[in-house]
Amino acid sequence: MAHHHKTNKEVEGNPDRGHGRGMPLRPDEERLEERTREDERDVGLPVREPESPERVYEQERTEIDRQVDRGEVETGDVTRKERDPFPPSDYDD
Template identity: 75%
Template sequence: MAHHHKSNKEVEGNPDYGHGRGLPRRPDEVRLQERTVEDRREMGLPVAERQSPQAEYEAEQAEIDLQVGEGEMETGDVTRRERDPFPPSSYEG
């Protein structure tokens, strides 16, 4: 008998889902990302190390705060209830 290079969980999967129809509808995103990083390293391409979602959010928030502070981005003092429910349109009604 040939030795599997995958664990039993990867080979068998969930017994209630994904059997009998070929490839799964959604690949394992974490494993897919790991394989992408491995492949890029093997090919000598730069690998962009991802930050945690919280760190990405904080970096984006800091950039927005910087742009607001320098006047590059304006903020409105209008609350959500005071805003128009639809964006402006170029159509004349």
């Protein structure tokens, strides 16, 4: 049988105010990350440490700059007011 990660109180909710209504509004991100690392370790995957948000941002920024330099991404000098208010359509008038 699989291990259950929640206590009975977490599953059933508060008995004084009725039972729980499904998943919590805001899951505990740190606990989810910790459980993911535990699961990866249990199945033999290499455990990776989460990257800092700054590092991820820099990697994405570098990739976008590379794509712009190669012409893969169009950059226009058109302001928002000069653009069409709607995207192009395939419908014929």
